[in-house]
Amino acid sequence: KAGVTQTPRYLIKTRGQQVTLSCSPISGHRSVSWYQQTPGQGLQFLFEYFSETQRNKGNFPGRFSGRQFSNSRSEMNVSTLELGDSALYLCASSLEAGRGGEKLFFGSGTQLSVL
Amino acid sequence: DAKTTQPTSMDCAEGRAANLPCNHSTISGNEYVYWYRQIHSQGPQYIIHGLKNNETNEMASLIITEDRKSSTLILPHATLRDTAVYYCIVRVLRQAGTALIFGKGTTLSVSS
Numbered sequence: 001k002a003g004v005t006q007t008p009r010y011l012i013k014t015r016g017q018q019v020t021l022s023c024s025p026i027s028g029h030r031s032v033s034w035y036q037q038t039p040g041q042g043l044q045f046l047f048e049y050f051s052e053t054q055r056n057k058g059n060f061p062g063r064f065s066g067r068q069f070s071n072s073r074s075e076m077n078v079s080t081l082e083l084g085d086s087a088l089y090l091c092a093s094s095l096e097a098g099r100g101g102e103k104l105f106f107g108s109g110t111q112l113s114v115l
Numbered sequence: 116d117a118k119t120t121q122p123t124s125m126d127c128a129e130g131r132a133a134n135l136p137c138n139h140s141t142i143s144g145n146e147y148v149y150w151y152r153q154i155h156s157q158g159p160q161y162i163i164h165g166l167k168n169n170e171t172n173e174m175a176s177l178i179i180t181e182d183r184k185s186s187t188l189i190l191p192h193a194t195l196r197d198t199a200v201y202y203c204i205v206r207v208l209r210q211a212g213t214a215l216i217f218g219k220g221t222t223l224s225v226s227s
Contacts, residue, residue: 004158025122033214043159043217044204055212090158091214101147101166106158 001027002094004107008095012113018079021110025072025093032074033104034066037088046074051095078112091112119218124195127197129227133190137203141183147206148179149215150188152199152223159202162188193225 005024009107013019025032034046045058066076072093078085090109094102120138127133139148147166151159163170163177165186170177176189190197200220206213 011205035215035217042219044213045214045216048213052200056210056212056214088156092158103161103164104149105161105189106151106203109156111156 001022004091005106006089006091006107006110008110009108010111010113012083012115015081015083017081018077019081019112020075020077020089021089021112023074023076023091023092023093023107027104028034029093029105030072031094031096031102032068032072033092033094034074034076034104035061035090035092037090037109038084038086043090046078058091081114084115085112087112116205116209116214116216117206119142119203119205121203123217123219124222124224126156127190127193127223127225129195129225130192132190133193133197133223133225135188135190135201135203135221135223136185137212137215138185139203142183143208144183144203146208148167148177148183148186149204149206150175150177151202152203153220155201162201163205164206171177181193195225197223198225200222 031050033048047056068074089108092104092106094104149164150162151160178187202220
């Protein structure tokens with residue numbers, strides 16, 4: 001069974017641009033969550049989606065948004081990019097969106113560099 | 116949100132057991148403890164998780180204290196490939212869903 005697939009693997013953008021990152025969960029998984037990893041802040045929660053609905057959102061500005069499609073694939077968008085948005089963006093999927101007992105599997109991430 | 120505290124780094128000899136401690140004194144009764152590890156800039160790899168009882172799988176064992184304020188991840192026979200950053204995480208209940216709250220992790224170095 002294929003794992004969580006994130007595309008693209010690397011991305012270079014300039015300040016002020018916007019970017020869209022894609023995540024395809026493991027087949028049959030219906031819950032997708034996103035995390036940002038930077039050297040200074042570590043891994044931080046961005047959003048969680050289940051059945052095309054955002055279930056909760058982390059403490060990030062409105063420039064960060066996301067969505068989930070009916071096939072469970074998810075995208076996140078960052079508008080008006082800032083230098084501080086340079087990070088590894090990770091997606092994780094799980095079978096269901098229960099209240100804590102499921103395994104979450106991460107993709108390899110998209111490394112975003114903002115120049 | 117429940118936070119975790121881990122040693123910054125640990126060393127282990129190859130073939131020996133690696134015992135990685137974690138404190139999570141503010142954990143709520145229905146929040147799970149998860150362990151992941153990360154090698155270089157790859158995505159975190161799931162190791163094990165638990166709520167109250169001790170757990171064991173093919174990779175590791177998880178020992179959770181009775182008061183749930185701390186836990187220990189045990190890698191029974193560490194190999195060089197186990198060198199990684201290990202994260203002890205509480206999966207918090209938030210709004211309508213959940214979120215993994217990562218700490219800074221423990222860098223485990225396994226040497227021959």
